[in-house]
Amino acid sequence: MRGPRVIFDEDDLRTITDEVFGVMLGLDCAPVDRAPEPLRGTVVASCVQVTGAWSGAVTLDVSADLARSAAAAMFQADPGDLSVEEIHDAVGELANMTGGNVKNLVTGTAQLSLPAVAQGIDFHMRIPGAVVRNQLDFVCAGEPLRVTVLERREERSA
Amino acid sequence: MKILVVDDSKAMRMIVVRTIAKTDQGSGAEVLEAANGAEALELVRDQQPDLVLSDWNMPEMTGIELLEALNREGLRPAFGFVTSESTPEMYERAMASGARFLVTKPFTPESLGKALAGG
Numbered sequence: 287m288r289g290p291r292v293i294f295d296e297d298d299l300r301t302i303t304d305e306v307f308g309v310m311l312g313l314d315c316a317p318v319d320r321a322p323e324p325l326r327g328t329v330v331a332s333c334v335q336v337t338g339a340w341s342g343a344v345t346l347d348v349s350a351d352l353a354r355s356a357a358a359a360m361f362q363a364d365p366g367d368l369s370v371e372e373i374h375d376a377v378g379e380l381a382n383m384t385g386g387n388v389k390n391l392v393t394g395t396a397q398l399s400l401p402a403v404a405q406g407i408d409f410h411m412r413i414p415g416a417v418v419r420n421q422l423d424f425v426c427a428g429e430p431l432r433v434t435v436l437e438r439r440e441e442r443s444a
Numbered sequence: 445m446k447i448l449v450v451d452d453s454k455a456m457r458m459i460v461v462r463t464i465a466k467t468d469q470g471s472g473a474e475v476l477e478a479a480n481g482a483e484a485l486e487l488v489r490d491q492q493p494d495l496v497l498s499d500w501n502m503p504e505m506t507g508i509e510l511l512e513a514l515n516r517e518g519l520r521p522a523f524g525f526v527t528s529e530s531t532p533e534m535y536e537r538a539m540a541s542g543a544r545f546l547v548t549k550p551f552t553p554e555s556l557g558k559a560l561a562g563g
Contacts, residue, residue: 310459310550360455362462372454379453382501383549386528390548398501398529400452 294391302387311359315426332403334385339394341438343413344385352429374403445473450484450498467557481505500527
């Protein structure tokens with residue numbers, strides 16, 4: 287029987303999120319038991335996948351306003367001056383940092399994918415074969431942020 | 445001093461460039477940018493930077509592939525990684541290839557400054 291491959295808990299995830307959004311971007315970011323306002327309207331979602339000793343994914347779901355605020359902090363630009371490409375670049379990098387730090391807590395060798403970003407209304411990002419391991423809600427700069435860690439379970443033989 | 449910042453994220457390149465300017469070592473440095481290892485390799489050949497600060501995971505050519513390519517060509521700028529990943533295996537591979545340091549994102553001006561100072 288193999289030992290644990292993932293040794294992080296929700297406190298680690300809160301710390302990582304605080305370091306990425308709070309320390310690095312300077313955005314006031316606090317965990318909440320449940321998002322006060324579900325992510326409605328336009329949502330920007332980003333995802334990185336981890337493959338190897340542990341396989342799964344880390345996704346970020348942010349409101350369009352938070353995506354723009356985070357990008358403005360990263361580019362140090364007026365939020366209204368940012369292009370969609372710049373906003374997506376920024377949100378993808380946030381997933382990369384969050385996912386990379388989650389991967390650092392995985393025992394064994396694993397690979398991190400490049401980030402993927404999607405934007406839309408009322409959509410659901412699905413990682414085939416993966417189930418939700420952790421899901422935490424935050425309020426950052428007054429806007430909702432959801433961090434989800436998905437885990438791919440052992441593959442079954444056909 | 446000439447520093448080449450390599451990252452596929454434009455947002456992250458801007459953060460790294462701003463942070464470099466806040467450090468004792470990087471203040472006043474000329475900064476070049478590349479979006480992947482292949483672009484960076486061309487810039488090192490042409491511009492001969494003193495230091496390369498590179499992400500690890502990038503399209504086209506990764507950071508470690510860039511470092512290994514520089515080694516093969518006998519190009520030896522000081523090299524450090526600024527990456528969200530920092531497993532022991534990656535650290536060992538980076539050091540074995542001649543990297544001076546590996547700074548984990550998210551970073552602070554203090555942590556990057558310490559790495560640039562060789563601390």
